[in-house]
Amino acid sequence: MDDKKLLIVEDEVSIAELEKDYLELSGFTVDIENDGTEGLNRALSEDYDLIILDIMLPGTDGFEICRRVREVKNTPILMVTAKKEDIDKIRGLGLGADDYITKPFSPSELVARVKAHLSRYERLTGAEKNANDIIEIRGIKIDKTARRVWVNGVEKAFTTKEFDLLTFLAEHPNRVFTKEELFREIWDMDSIGDIATVTVHIKKIREKIEYNTAKPQYIETIWGVGYRFKI
Ligand code: CA
Numbered sequence: 001m002d003d004k005k006l007l008i009v010e011d012e013v014s015i016a017e018l019e020k021d022y023l024e025l026s027g028f029t030v031d032i033e034n035d036g037t038e039g040l041n042r043a044l045s046e047d048y049d050l051i052i053l054d055i056m057l058p059g060t061d062g063f064e065i066c067r068r069v070r071e072v073k074n075t076p077i078l079m080v081t082a083k084k085e086d087i088d089k090i091r092g093l094g095l096g097a098d099d100y101i102t103k104p105f106s107p108s109e110l111v112a113r114v115k116a117h118l119s120r121y122e123r124l125t126g127a128e129k130n131a132n133d134i135i136e137i138r139g140i141k142i143d144k145t146a147r148r149v150w151v152n153g154v155e156k157a158f159t160t161k162e163f164d165l166l167t168f169l170a171e172h173p174n175r176v177f178t179k180e181e182l183f184r185e186i187w188d189m190d191s192i193g194d195i196a197t198v199t200v201h202i203k204k205i206r207e208k209i210e211y212n213t214a215k216p217q218y219i220e221t222i223w224g225v226g227y228r229f230k231i
Helices: 013-025 036-045 062-072 084-093 107-130 160-171 179-186 196-209
Strands: 005-009 029-033 050-054 077-081 099-102 134-137 140-143 148-151 154-156 219-222 226-229
Touching: 005 013, 005 036, 013 029, 013 107, 029 036, 036 062, 050 062, 050 107, 062 077, 077 084, 077 107, 084 099, 099 107, 134 160, 140 160, 148 196, 160 179, 160 196, 160 226, 179 196, 179 226, 196 219
Parallel strands: 005 029, 005 050, 050 077, 077 099
Antiparallel strands: 134 140, 140 148, 148 154, 219 226
């Protein structure tokens, strides 16, 4: 496995160093964070191929880190726990952790698990690249080639302009667009209409994708400016 970069978030320095040594012997590049909050920031700001995450941590705990990373990234997460009750929690909370390993574990077991998850993830993402052009953000899946949309696994029907508008916003997450910009982007410059059309379409899209249209989780209104797709 070449050029794979891993993050270990572990407050027990000796354990973190031991894990790092073994993983580096297997050819991985490894960063360590000993504080939960620092670990979370690093996991969010850098691109790792896999994260090894302790649960009991100063700052932010492993459960919260896992949840926050999963909101924006599909990076495989291997949780490390010393407590049996944590295992039920990992399973029960639906945090999106890919696996867990209980302390004490042998370094070779850790290396084997890491390799297994990296290969699995590579297979999955490789398959996705060869398939259609898919955008997945939290519960929303957009198949650009087939022009189909699923919300939490349920397919929803969109008109051409609704689809174009949703896809455009989802492809530029966290960027605020004015209604004018969206109108110019989705509708022809010469087309008859005005920016109120954008408002109407956003409303219709929200009715299909939002759980509560009064409190949108995906397309946010930035008052006095426009809209953005939040990730
Ligand atoms: Ca710990």
